[in-house]
Amino acid sequence: MTSPAPDPVRETRRKREHERQAVVFGLLIAFLLLAGLAAAAMYSGAFSSPFSRPIYTPVAEAPQPEPCLPQVEGQPDGALPVPYADVKVRVYNAADGSEPLAGANEDVLNERGFNVVDTGNWVEKLGQSEVRFGTKGITRAYTLAAQYPDVRLVLDDRKGATIDLLVGDEYSPPLSEDDVLLDAETPMKDVEGCVPASEITPIPRVTLPKN
Structure with a gap:
Protein backbone atom coordinates (compact mmCIF):
# COMPACT_ATOMS: atom_id res chain seq x y z
CA MET A 1 0.00 0.00 0.00
CA THR A 2 1.33 3.41 -0.92
CA SER A 3 1.91 5.93 1.94
CA PRO A 4 0.00 9.19 1.53
CA ALA A 5 2.08 12.12 0.36
CA PRO A 6 2.91 14.64 3.13
CA ASP A 7 0.64 17.70 3.29
CA PRO A 8 2.89 20.78 2.78
CA VAL A 9 0.40 23.10 4.51
CA ARG A 10 0.30 20.90 7.61
CA GLU A 11 4.07 20.60 7.69
CA THR A 12 4.48 24.37 7.48
CA ARG A 13 1.97 24.90 10.32
CA ARG A 14 3.72 22.30 12.50
CA LYS A 15 7.08 23.95 11.84
CA ARG A 16 5.73 27.37 12.87
CA GLU A 17 4.26 25.93 16.06
CA HIS A 18 7.61 24.40 16.95
CA GLU A 19 9.34 27.70 16.31
CA ARG A 20 6.78 29.58 18.43
CA GLN A 21 7.16 27.11 21.27
CA ALA A 22 10.94 27.45 21.08
CA VAL A 23 10.67 31.26 21.34
CA VAL A 24 8.27 31.08 24.32
CA PHE A 25 10.41 28.56 26.18
CA GLY A 26 13.51 30.62 25.40
CA LEU A 27 11.95 33.76 26.85
CA LEU A 28 10.82 31.89 29.96
CA ILE A 29 14.29 30.48 30.50
CA ALA A 30 15.87 33.92 30.00
CA PHE A 31 13.44 35.51 32.48
CA LEU A 32 14.16 32.81 35.08
CA LEU A 33 17.91 33.31 34.60
CA LEU A 34 17.58 37.09 35.06
CA ALA A 35 15.37 36.66 38.13
CA GLY A 36 17.88 34.24 39.61
CA LEU A 37 20.77 36.62 38.98
CA ALA A 38 18.83 39.54 40.55
CA ALA A 39 17.95 37.45 43.61
CA ALA A 40 21.57 36.41 44.02
CA ALA A 41 22.74 40.02 43.72
CA MET A 42 20.24 41.21 46.35
CA TYR A 43 21.19 38.34 48.65
CA SER A 44 24.88 39.19 48.33
CA GLY A 45 24.20 42.91 48.91
CA ALA A 46 25.33 44.04 45.47
CA PHE A 47 22.19 46.20 45.32
CA SER A 48 19.09 46.63 47.42
CA SER A 49 15.57 45.81 46.46
CA PRO A 50 13.34 48.85 45.81
CA PHE A 51 10.70 47.16 47.97
CA SER A 52 13.02 47.20 50.98
CA ARG A 53 13.19 51.00 51.02
CA PRO A 54 10.84 52.77 53.44
CA ILE A 55 7.97 54.66 51.86
CA TYR A 56 8.34 58.39 52.55
CA THR A 57 5.17 60.32 53.15
CA PRO A 58 5.60 64.09 53.54
CA VAL A 59 4.22 65.39 56.84
CA ALA A 60 2.94 68.93 57.08
CA GLU A 61 5.03 70.95 59.47
CA ALA A 62 3.09 71.99 62.57
CA PRO A 63 2.80 75.75 63.05
CA GLN A 64 4.86 77.35 65.79
CA PRO A 65 2.88 77.55 69.06
CA GLU A 66 2.01 80.97 70.38
CA PRO A 67 3.98 82.09 73.45
CA CYS A 68 2.46 82.66 76.87
CA LEU A 69 2.84 85.94 78.69
CA PRO A 70 6.04 86.21 80.74
CA GLN A 71 6.34 86.98 84.41
CA VAL A 72 6.99 90.69 84.81
CA GLU A 73 8.86 92.17 87.77
CA GLY A 74 6.56 94.24 89.93
CA GLN A 75 3.45 92.61 88.44
CA PRO A 76 2.93 89.47 90.59
CA ASP A 77 -0.66 88.95 89.47
CA GLY A 78 0.28 88.80 85.78
CA ALA A 79 1.57 91.00 83.00
CA LEU A 80 -0.29 94.26 82.56
CA PRO A 81 -0.89 95.92 79.18
CA VAL A 82 1.96 98.10 77.97
CA PRO A 83 1.10 101.81 77.58
CA TYR A 84 0.38 102.30 73.89
CA ALA A 85 2.98 105.05 73.55
CA ASP A 86 5.67 102.55 74.65
CA VAL A 87 4.79 100.08 71.88
CA LYS A 88 7.00 100.65 68.83
CA VAL A 89 5.39 98.88 65.89
CA ARG A 90 6.12 98.52 62.19
CA VAL A 91 3.08 97.88 59.98
CA TYR A 92 3.49 95.96 56.72
CA ASN A 93 1.11 94.90 53.96
CA ALA A 94 1.31 91.11 53.46
CA ALA A 95 -1.87 90.75 51.37
CA ASP A 96 -2.27 90.14 47.64
CA GLY A 97 -4.60 93.08 47.09
CA SER A 98 -3.51 96.58 46.17
CA GLU A 99 -5.52 98.20 48.98
CA PRO A 100 -3.15 100.20 51.23
CA LEU A 101 -3.86 98.13 54.35
CA ALA A 102 -0.62 99.09 56.08
CA GLY A 103 -1.41 102.79 55.82
CA ALA A 104 -4.99 102.30 57.03
CA ASN A 105 -3.78 100.40 60.10
CA GLU A 106 -1.08 102.97 60.71
CA ASP A 107 -3.75 105.67 60.94
CA GLN A 128 -3.84 85.21 58.53
CA SER A 129 -2.45 88.48 59.89
CA GLU A 130 0.50 88.12 62.27
CA VAL A 131 2.28 90.03 64.99
CA ARG A 132 5.99 89.14 65.04
CA PHE A 133 8.24 89.95 67.96
CA GLY A 134 11.17 88.80 70.07
CA THR A 135 11.23 87.66 73.70
CA LYS A 136 11.51 91.28 74.86
CA GLY A 137 8.34 92.23 73.01
CA ILE A 138 5.84 89.60 74.18
CA THR A 139 3.76 91.91 76.39
CA ARG A 140 3.83 94.56 73.65
CA ALA A 141 2.67 91.97 71.11
CA TYR A 142 -0.24 90.96 73.37
CA THR A 143 -1.14 94.63 73.81
CA LEU A 144 -1.21 95.17 70.04
CA ALA A 145 -2.97 91.86 69.27
CA ALA A 146 -5.81 92.86 71.63
CA GLN A 147 -6.76 95.54 69.08
CA TYR A 148 -7.71 92.87 66.51
CA PRO A 149 -10.28 90.04 66.44
CA ASP A 150 -8.00 87.52 64.73
CA VAL A 151 -4.22 87.81 64.61
CA ARG A 152 -1.50 85.21 65.21
CA LEU A 153 1.41 85.74 67.60
CA VAL A 154 4.74 84.63 66.09
CA LEU A 155 8.01 84.62 68.04
CA ASP A 156 11.20 85.34 66.07
CA ASP A 157 14.83 85.73 67.11
CA ARG A 158 15.07 89.56 67.12
CA LYS A 159 16.83 91.12 70.10
CA GLY A 160 14.87 94.36 70.56
CA ALA A 161 11.35 95.14 71.75
CA THR A 162 9.99 96.64 68.49
CA ILE A 163 7.23 94.50 67.01
CA ASP A 164 5.85 94.00 63.49
CA LEU A 165 2.21 93.83 62.38
CA LEU A 166 1.82 91.90 59.10
CA VAL A 167 -1.58 92.45 57.54
CA GLY A 168 -2.55 89.32 55.57
CA ASP A 169 -5.26 88.38 53.06
CA GLU A 170 -7.65 87.24 55.81
CA TYR A 171 -7.46 90.73 57.30
CA SER A 172 -9.99 91.79 59.89
CA PRO A 173 -10.23 95.51 60.75
CA PRO A 174 -9.24 96.62 64.25
CA LEU A 175 -11.87 96.31 66.96
CA SER A 176 -13.56 99.47 68.11
CA GLU A 177 -11.85 100.90 71.17
CA ASP A 178 -14.88 99.98 73.31
CA ASP A 179 -14.44 96.31 72.35
CA VAL A 180 -10.71 96.11 73.20
CA LEU A 181 -10.53 94.02 76.38
CA LEU A 182 -7.61 95.81 78.02
CA ASP A 183 -7.44 97.71 81.26
CA ALA A 184 -4.31 99.36 82.62
CA GLU A 185 -4.86 97.76 86.05
CA THR A 186 -6.00 94.30 84.91
CA PRO A 187 -3.47 91.59 83.93
CA MET A 188 -3.77 90.30 80.37
CA LYS A 189 -4.79 86.70 79.68
CA ASP A 190 -2.71 84.09 77.85
CA VAL A 191 -3.93 83.00 74.42
CA GLU A 192 -5.47 79.54 74.41
CA GLY A 193 -2.97 76.73 73.95
CA CYS A 194 0.06 78.93 74.53
CA VAL A 195 3.53 77.57 75.38
CA PRO A 196 6.24 79.26 77.48
CA ALA A 197 8.58 81.22 75.23
CA SER A 198 11.56 79.26 76.59
CA GLU A 199 10.09 76.10 75.01
CA ILE A 200 9.62 77.63 71.55
CA THR A 201 12.24 77.73 68.80
CA PRO A 202 11.98 81.26 67.36
CA ILE A 203 11.80 81.64 63.60
CA PRO A 204 14.56 83.72 61.93
CA ARG A 205 13.81 87.41 61.90
CA VAL A 206 13.11 88.84 58.43
CA THR A 207 14.87 92.13 57.72
CA LEU A 208 13.43 94.17 54.89
CA PRO A 209 15.89 95.72 52.42
CA LYS A 210 16.36 99.43 52.89
CA ASN A 211 15.35 101.70 50.02
Whole structure:
Protein backbone atom coordinates (compact mmCIF):
# COMPACT_ATOMS: atom_id res chain seq x y z
CA MET A 1 0.00 0.00 0.00
CA THR A 2 1.33 3.41 -0.92
CA SER A 3 1.91 5.93 1.94
CA PRO A 4 0.00 9.19 1.53
CA ALA A 5 2.08 12.12 0.36
CA PRO A 6 2.91 14.64 3.13
CA ASP A 7 0.64 17.70 3.29
CA PRO A 8 2.89 20.78 2.78
CA VAL A 9 0.40 23.10 4.51
CA ARG A 10 0.30 20.90 7.61
CA GLU A 11 4.07 20.60 7.69
CA THR A 12 4.48 24.37 7.48
CA ARG A 13 1.97 24.90 10.32
CA ARG A 14 3.72 22.30 12.50
CA LYS A 15 7.08 23.95 11.84
CA ARG A 16 5.73 27.37 12.87
CA GLU A 17 4.26 25.93 16.06
CA HIS A 18 7.61 24.40 16.95
CA GLU A 19 9.34 27.70 16.31
CA ARG A 20 6.78 29.58 18.43
CA GLN A 21 7.16 27.11 21.27
CA ALA A 22 10.94 27.45 21.08
CA VAL A 23 10.67 31.26 21.34
CA VAL A 24 8.27 31.08 24.32
CA PHE A 25 10.41 28.56 26.18
CA GLY A 26 13.51 30.62 25.40
CA LEU A 27 11.95 33.76 26.85
CA LEU A 28 10.82 31.89 29.96
CA ILE A 29 14.29 30.48 30.50
CA ALA A 30 15.87 33.92 30.00
CA PHE A 31 13.44 35.51 32.48
CA LEU A 32 14.16 32.81 35.08
CA LEU A 33 17.91 33.31 34.60
CA LEU A 34 17.58 37.09 35.06
CA ALA A 35 15.37 36.66 38.13
CA GLY A 36 17.88 34.24 39.61
CA LEU A 37 20.77 36.62 38.98
CA ALA A 38 18.83 39.54 40.55
CA ALA A 39 17.95 37.45 43.61
CA ALA A 40 21.57 36.41 44.02
CA ALA A 41 22.74 40.02 43.72
CA MET A 42 20.24 41.21 46.35
CA TYR A 43 21.19 38.34 48.65
CA SER A 44 24.88 39.19 48.33
CA GLY A 45 24.20 42.91 48.91
CA ALA A 46 25.33 44.04 45.47
CA PHE A 47 22.19 46.20 45.32
CA SER A 48 19.09 46.63 47.42
CA SER A 49 15.57 45.81 46.46
CA PRO A 50 13.34 48.85 45.81
CA PHE A 51 10.70 47.16 47.97
CA SER A 52 13.02 47.20 50.98
CA ARG A 53 13.19 51.00 51.02
CA PRO A 54 10.84 52.77 53.44
CA ILE A 55 7.97 54.66 51.86
CA TYR A 56 8.34 58.39 52.55
CA THR A 57 5.17 60.32 53.15
CA PRO A 58 5.60 64.09 53.54
CA VAL A 59 4.22 65.39 56.84
CA ALA A 60 2.94 68.93 57.08
CA GLU A 61 5.03 70.95 59.47
CA ALA A 62 3.09 71.99 62.57
CA PRO A 63 2.80 75.75 63.05
CA GLN A 64 4.86 77.35 65.79
CA PRO A 65 2.88 77.55 69.06
CA GLU A 66 2.01 80.97 70.38
CA PRO A 67 3.98 82.09 73.45
CA CYS A 68 2.46 82.66 76.87
CA LEU A 69 2.84 85.94 78.69
CA PRO A 70 6.04 86.21 80.74
CA GLN A 71 6.34 86.98 84.41
CA VAL A 72 6.99 90.69 84.81
CA GLU A 73 8.86 92.17 87.77
CA GLY A 74 6.56 94.24 89.93
CA GLN A 75 3.45 92.61 88.44
CA PRO A 76 2.93 89.47 90.59
CA ASP A 77 -0.66 88.95 89.47
CA GLY A 78 0.28 88.80 85.78
CA ALA A 79 1.57 91.00 83.00
CA LEU A 80 -0.29 94.26 82.56
CA PRO A 81 -0.89 95.92 79.18
CA VAL A 82 1.96 98.10 77.97
CA PRO A 83 1.10 101.81 77.58
CA TYR A 84 0.38 102.30 73.89
CA ALA A 85 2.98 105.05 73.55
CA ASP A 86 5.67 102.55 74.65
CA VAL A 87 4.79 100.08 71.88
CA LYS A 88 7.00 100.65 68.83
CA VAL A 89 5.39 98.88 65.89
CA ARG A 90 6.12 98.52 62.19
CA VAL A 91 3.08 97.88 59.98
CA TYR A 92 3.49 95.96 56.72
CA ASN A 93 1.11 94.90 53.96
CA ALA A 94 1.31 91.11 53.46
CA ALA A 95 -1.87 90.75 51.37
CA ASP A 96 -2.27 90.14 47.64
CA GLY A 97 -4.60 93.08 47.09
CA SER A 98 -3.51 96.58 46.17
CA GLU A 99 -5.52 98.20 48.98
CA PRO A 100 -3.15 100.20 51.23
CA LEU A 101 -3.86 98.13 54.35
CA ALA A 102 -0.62 99.09 56.08
CA GLY A 103 -1.41 102.79 55.82
CA ALA A 104 -4.99 102.30 57.03
CA ASN A 105 -3.78 100.40 60.10
CA GLU A 106 -1.08 102.97 60.71
CA ASP A 107 -3.75 105.67 60.94
CA VAL A 108 -5.86 103.68 63.42
CA LEU A 109 -2.92 102.74 65.63
CA ASN A 110 -1.55 106.29 65.63
CA GLU A 111 -4.95 107.61 66.69
CA ARG A 112 -4.92 105.20 69.63
CA GLY A 113 -1.47 106.32 70.69
CA PHE A 114 0.76 103.51 69.40
CA ASN A 115 4.21 104.51 68.19
CA VAL A 116 4.20 103.44 64.51
CA VAL A 117 7.80 103.73 63.32
CA ASP A 118 7.57 102.29 59.78
CA THR A 119 5.17 101.01 57.11
CA GLY A 120 5.58 99.26 53.77
CA ASN A 121 5.17 95.95 51.95
CA TRP A 122 6.20 92.61 53.39
CA VAL A 123 8.46 90.15 51.55
CA GLU A 124 5.79 87.42 51.23
CA LYS A 125 2.03 87.07 51.14
CA LEU A 126 0.24 85.75 54.22
CA GLY A 127 -3.25 84.46 54.88
CA GLN A 128 -3.84 85.21 58.53
CA SER A 129 -2.45 88.48 59.89
CA GLU A 130 0.50 88.12 62.27
CA VAL A 131 2.28 90.03 64.99
CA ARG A 132 5.99 89.14 65.04
CA PHE A 133 8.24 89.95 67.96
CA GLY A 134 11.17 88.80 70.07
CA THR A 135 11.23 87.66 73.70
CA LYS A 136 11.51 91.28 74.86
CA GLY A 137 8.34 92.23 73.01
CA ILE A 138 5.84 89.60 74.18
CA THR A 139 3.76 91.91 76.39
CA ARG A 140 3.83 94.56 73.65
CA ALA A 141 2.67 91.97 71.11
CA TYR A 142 -0.24 90.96 73.37
CA THR A 143 -1.14 94.63 73.81
CA LEU A 144 -1.21 95.17 70.04
CA ALA A 145 -2.97 91.86 69.27
CA ALA A 146 -5.81 92.86 71.63
CA GLN A 147 -6.76 95.54 69.08
CA TYR A 148 -7.71 92.87 66.51
CA PRO A 149 -10.28 90.04 66.44
CA ASP A 150 -8.00 87.52 64.73
CA VAL A 151 -4.22 87.81 64.61
CA ARG A 152 -1.50 85.21 65.21
CA LEU A 153 1.41 85.74 67.60
CA VAL A 154 4.74 84.63 66.09
CA LEU A 155 8.01 84.62 68.04
CA ASP A 156 11.20 85.34 66.07
CA ASP A 157 14.83 85.73 67.11
CA ARG A 158 15.07 89.56 67.12
CA LYS A 159 16.83 91.12 70.10
CA GLY A 160 14.87 94.36 70.56
CA ALA A 161 11.35 95.14 71.75
CA THR A 162 9.99 96.64 68.49
CA ILE A 163 7.23 94.50 67.01
CA ASP A 164 5.85 94.00 63.49
CA LEU A 165 2.21 93.83 62.38
CA LEU A 166 1.82 91.90 59.10
CA VAL A 167 -1.58 92.45 57.54
CA GLY A 168 -2.55 89.32 55.57
CA ASP A 169 -5.26 88.38 53.06
CA GLU A 170 -7.65 87.24 55.81
CA TYR A 171 -7.46 90.73 57.30
CA SER A 172 -9.99 91.79 59.89
CA PRO A 173 -10.23 95.51 60.75
CA PRO A 174 -9.24 96.62 64.25
CA LEU A 175 -11.87 96.31 66.96
CA SER A 176 -13.56 99.47 68.11
CA GLU A 177 -11.85 100.90 71.17
CA ASP A 178 -14.88 99.98 73.31
CA ASP A 179 -14.44 96.31 72.35
CA VAL A 180 -10.71 96.11 73.20
CA LEU A 181 -10.53 94.02 76.38
CA LEU A 182 -7.61 95.81 78.02
CA ASP A 183 -7.44 97.71 81.26
CA ALA A 184 -4.31 99.36 82.62
CA GLU A 185 -4.86 97.76 86.05
CA THR A 186 -6.00 94.30 84.91
CA PRO A 187 -3.47 91.59 83.93
CA MET A 188 -3.77 90.30 80.37
CA LYS A 189 -4.79 86.70 79.68
CA ASP A 190 -2.71 84.09 77.85
CA VAL A 191 -3.93 83.00 74.42
CA GLU A 192 -5.47 79.54 74.41
CA GLY A 193 -2.97 76.73 73.95
CA CYS A 194 0.06 78.93 74.53
CA VAL A 195 3.53 77.57 75.38
CA PRO A 196 6.24 79.26 77.48
CA ALA A 197 8.58 81.22 75.23
CA SER A 198 11.56 79.26 76.59
CA GLU A 199 10.09 76.10 75.01
CA ILE A 200 9.62 77.63 71.55
CA THR A 201 12.24 77.73 68.80
CA PRO A 202 11.98 81.26 67.36
CA ILE A 203 11.80 81.64 63.60
CA PRO A 204 14.56 83.72 61.93
CA ARG A 205 13.81 87.41 61.90
CA VAL A 206 13.11 88.84 58.43
CA THR A 207 14.87 92.13 57.72
CA LEU A 208 13.43 94.17 54.89
CA PRO A 209 15.89 95.72 52.42
CA LYS A 210 16.36 99.43 52.89
CA ASN A 211 15.35 101.70 50.02
